[in-house]
Every structure is written in structure tokens, then in C-alpha cells.
Amino acid sequence: MKKGITWFLGLSLIFLWSFTSKVSNDLSDIQDPTIDDIVKSYKKAIVDWPKPNIDKGVKWSEFSSIKRDSLYFVEQDRPDVVLGKMLFFDPKLSKSNQISCSTCHDPEMGWTDRRRVSIGNNHLLGSRNTIALYNIADRQAFFWDGRAKTLEEQASGPLGAHHEMDMEIKSLPSKLKKIKGYQPLFKNAFGDDKITYPKIVKAIAEFQKTIKSQPSRFDQFIDGKYNALSDQEIYGMHIFRTKARCMNCHNGKNLTDESFHNIGLTYYKREYEDLGLYNVTKKPEDVGKFKTPQLRDLLLTRPWMHNGLFDDLEGIVNIYNSGMHMIDPKPEQKLRDPNYPVTDSLMQPLNLTKEEKKALVLFLESLTGTKYKMRRPEFPTQ
Numbered sequence: 223m224k225k226g227i228t229w230f231l232g233l234s235l236i237f238l239w240s241f242t243s244k245v246s247n248d249l250s251d252i253q254d255p256t257i258d259d260i261v262k263s264y265k266k267a268i269v270d271w272p273k274p275n276i277d278k279g280v281k282w283s284e285f286s287s288i289k290r291d292s293l294y295f296v297e298q299d300r301p302d303v304v305l306g307k308m309l310f311f312d313p314k315l316s317k318s319n320q321i322s323c324s325t326c327h328d329p330e331m332g333w334t335d336r337r338r339v340s341i342g343n344n345h346l347l348g349s350r351n352t353i354a355l356y357n358i359a360d361r362q363a364f365f366w367d368g369r370a371k372t373l374e375e376q377a378s379g380p381l382g383a384h385h386e387m388d389m390e391i392k393s394l395p396s397k398l399k400k401i402k403g404y405q406p407l408f409k410n411a412f413g414d415d416k417i418t419y420p421k422i423v424k425a426i427a428e429f430q431k432t433i434k435s436q437p438s439r440f441d442q443f444i445d446g447k448y449n450a451l452s453d454q455e456i457y458g459m460h461i462f463r464t465k466a467r468c469m470n471c472h473n474g475k476n477l478t479d480e481s482f483h484n485i486g487l488t489y490y491k492r493e494y495e496d497l498g499l500y501n502v503t504k505k506p507e508d509v510g511k512f513k514t515p516q517l518r519d520l521l522l523t524r525p526w527m528h529n530g531l532f533d534d535l536e537g538i539v540n541i542y543n544s545g546m547h548m549i550d551p552k553p554e555q556k557l558r559d560p561n562y563p564v565t566d567s568l569m570q571p572l573n574l575t576k577e578e579k580k581a582l583v584l585f586l587e588s589l590t591g592t593k594y595k596m597r598r599p600e601f602p603t604q
Contacts, residue, residue, distance in 0.1 A: 261456045265448040274463035276470060277568060283474040287441035288434070288518075297432045301410035306429030308407060309422060312601040315394065316387035318343060323380065323387075323426065326352045329596040332522030333433060338530035342380075343388035349496065351530030354523040357516060359431040362480045366512045366528040369502045373427035374420070381423075395419055403602025435476075435518045436591035451588055458585030461578050466542070470568045477517035477589070484510035486546030486565040487527060494529055500561070510563035521590040535583045543579065545571035 249255050249263050249272045263272050268284065276282050297303055309315060313322040326340045327333045333355040335341075340348040350366050358364075364376035380386040381394070395417045398404045405415040412421055440459075442450035451459070462468045471479050482499045488510030489495045499511040512528045520526075525533035532538050546569050551562040574582070 257453065257457050260460050261453045264456050264460065267446075268444055272460070272463070274469040274473075275465070275467060277467075280470050280479075280568070282469060282479065285444060285473070285477075286475045287444040288437055288475060289441075290437055291434050294432065294434075300428070301407075302412070302425050302428045303432060305407045305411040306425035306427070308404075308599050308601045309426050310429050311598050314397070314401070314601075315381060315389060315422075316343065317389050321387050323377075324598070326380070326386075327355050329433075329594050332356075332519060333594065334523050336524070338525055340386070342386035343384060346385040348385055350528050351525060353515065354519065355430055355433045356435045356519050356523075357476050358433060360476055363513065367499050367502050368482060368513055373430060374423045377423040377426040377430065378419075391419060394422065398422070401602045407602070433594075436594070438518070438589055438591040440585075440588045441591075452584070454581050455584045455588045458578075458581035458583070461574070461582045462585055465578065466539075466572055466574060466582055467568070467570065468542075471514045472517050478514045480514065482508070482511040482513055483566045483568065484512075484563055485542075485569055486510075486549055487512075487529065487531075487541075488563040489529075490563050494531070496528060497561075497563075498528070506560045509561050511566075517586065517589050519590050520586055522593060535586055536579065539574070539579050539582055542569070543572045543574050545569055547571075 249259065252259050255263075260272075268286075274282075291297075298307075310323045310327075313320050313325075315322060321342060326335045326342075328335060334352045337352070339350060340352045342348060353366065358373065358376075361373075364370035364373070365379065370376040370379060378391075381389050382391045398417050404417065408417050408421060409415040411425055439450040439455075443456075462472075471481070471483060473479060484498070488497065490510070496512075497509050499508040500506070502508075515526070520535070525531065526538060532541075546565045550564055551559070556562050556564070
């Protein structure tokens with residue numbers, strides 16, 4: 223009898239303990255949750271996390287972690303990747319024989335050049351910041367204005383651009399044919415030693431697909447290592463998902479919606495003006511829209527934004543905190559000028575406190591994995 227009573231009491235205590243635990247970790251049941259309450263609510267499987275604040279009609283996906291690429295070294299030995307890597311680093315693909323893809327996409331600099339805008343042929347300046355190549359295989363459109371729809375198109379763009387590599391596209395295959403060391407590489411990659419332009423950009427694209435982020439502390443946290451993030455960083459993640467409204471655009475595995483938005487940085491009819499997606503579509507509603515960048519490896523890829531004018535995360539958080547609608551046109555202005563840009567409705571004043579902004583920055587910093595290191599190959603010279 224005593225054993226039965228003891229057994230019953232034990233089960234009752236376990237039940238009560240588990241119920242109390244669930245209630246204390248559920249923010250919806252707490253009227254004014256403390257930071258400690260918020261932190262506890264995330265130290266569990268991601269399916270049980272508090273739901274993010276997402277605007278009606280917004281398509282989004284939950285965070286997910288990335289894993290260390292166990293096939294990386296196998297992929298690096300693939301003949302098409304070996305060739306693509308050679309072509310990516312070889313300056314002979316430029317008219318001057320001085321500029322390669324790696325000039326702007328340097329693995330030692332987070333696959334960017336760390337400049338506000340790129341420098342190319344004859345030291346001509348580009349108009350936009352170099353986008354890092356991390357996880358580029360996951361992109362659905364390329365460049366800040368989305369003008370390229372495939373990786374091959376993306377690889378081709380800088381080769382012929384006057385202010386970048388300035389290569390005469392039609393003459394590039396014959397230029398490489400004169401370098402005998404390239405013929406066996408093309409044969410290994412494509413089955414014959416014929417060098418063509420489609421093969422050149424295909425090989426470069428295949429190499430770029432191997433450029434991936436390394437897992438960060440953020441990924442470790444998602445996977446159950448709950449001491450990987452500090453309490454402040456976890457709180458910052460909560461702000462990111464809720465009050466700061468970041469997940470309306472920055473969600474999923476790479477923290478991007480793969481879409482285009484005007485966040486108020488068009489500089490319309492002023493210095494630094496850039497009409498973004500409008501230059502591709504010619505639709506007035508696309509003026510000032512730029513591709514949502516992924517947020518992985520932020521600390522390796524500064525400066526940020528399409529114009530590279532921002533190298534301080536606190537400053538960027540302040541921009542979003544303002545809502546950026548102070549520059550929207552008045553109705554009569556929009557009527558006179560249909561192209562007058564309007565800031566995206568997803569941008570709203572956030573009224574973040576100093577503590578919330580600090581925590582948000584700390585979370586953003588936690589998204590950076592280990593720095594990428596890659597030796598430059600010895601490419602054919604004759």
C-alpha cells in the first residue's frame with residue numbers, strides 16, 4: 223500500500239513539475255516576461271520557440287542551421303571545380319591580365335574586397351558594393367538588382383564589363399587556347415579539350431557553388447548547444463524575431479527572403495542615386511528596390527548595403543529603427559513623378575530601446591562562422 227501511495231505521489235510530482243516547466247517557458251502565458259523568461263523560452267527545440275512577428279501576406283520560413291560541409295574536399299577535387307577554381311583566380315581572363323574574379327571576391331576578405339565599391343579595369347570604380355559569394359548556390363537571382371538569373375550569367379557579367387575585367391568575350395576562348403596547360407583541364411572537366419565560352423562560365427559557376435558558410439555559434443544554438451549564445455545574444459535574437467520585425471525579410475537558412483525591397487536608401491536625384499531593380503524591369507514600383515542580402519558571416523563582409531556606405535552595425539540598426547518613411551513623397555509629388563521611390567511598407571518605426579539595440583547587434587554578430595581560407599592555385603602559364 224505504501225509503495226502504491228509513494229508511486230502515485232511520485233507520478234503526481236513529475237506531472238506537476240512538467241506542467242510548471244511548460245508554463246514558465248511559454249511567453250504567451252506570461253504577462254510581462256523578463257529577459258530571463260525570454261531566454262528560457264528559446265533553450266529548447268526550435269519548433270517550440272515563440273513564434274516570430276510576421277506581417278500578413280509575407281511568405282517566410284523558420285531559421286534552420288547549416289552543417290559543416292563533409293564533402294567539401296571531395297568537391298574540390300572534381301575536374302570541373304578544379305578548372306573553375308583556376309579560371310576564378312586567373313587574371314588572364316581580363317583584358318589587362320591583371321584582374322581576376324578573386325580581385326573583388328577574395329577568400330581572405332570574406333569573398334568580397336572590403337571596399338565601398340569595387341575597383342576594376344584602369345582603376346575604374348563600380349557603383350555598387352561587392353556581394354559576398356557565401357552560399358551563392360542557394361540564390362534565386364544575382365547582383366543587387368537581380369539582373370542575372372543563373373550562376374553562369376552571374377559569372378559572365380564581370381568578365382565583359384568595361385569597369386571590371388573588360389574582356390572581349392568572343393576572344394576569350396582563343397586567348398585561353400594559346401595556353402596549352404588549359405586544354406587538359408577542359409578535357410578532364412568536359413570530356414574534350416575544346417575551349418568555349420559556355421564551358422568557361424559553367425566551370426566558374428561550379429567552383430562558386432562550393433563556397434559556403436561555416437557553422438556559427440547561432441547554428442550550434444539551434445542544434446541544441448544552448449550555451450553557444452549568451453543571454454544577451456538570445457535576447458537579441460528574440461528582438462530580431464519580434465519587435466525589430468527583421469524576420470519579415472531575413473528568414474530561413476540564410477536569413478534572406480530572396481526578394482527585393484526599398485528600405486529608403488535610393489538617394490533619389492542626389493549623389494549616390496541608384497534606382498536598383500527599376501533599371502532591370504522599368505516598373506515605377508521597383509524604383510529603389512534591392513535584393514535582400516543574406517545575414518550570415520556579417521563581420522567578414524563589411525561594409526554593407528548596395529552602396530557600401532555603412533560599416534557599423536549600430537548605425538544600420540538605427541536606420542531600421544527610424545522606419546525610413548520620412549523621405550516618402552507626398553501624393554502630389556508622386557503624381558508629378560511616378561518614379562519617385564516609396565519606402566517599403568514593411569519598414570516601420572521600431573522604437574527600440576538602447577538595451578534592445580545593443581542585444582540585437584550582439585545577435586547579428588553571432589551569425590559569423592569561421593573565416594574561410596583558400597590557397598590560390600598555380601594556374602597554367604603556357
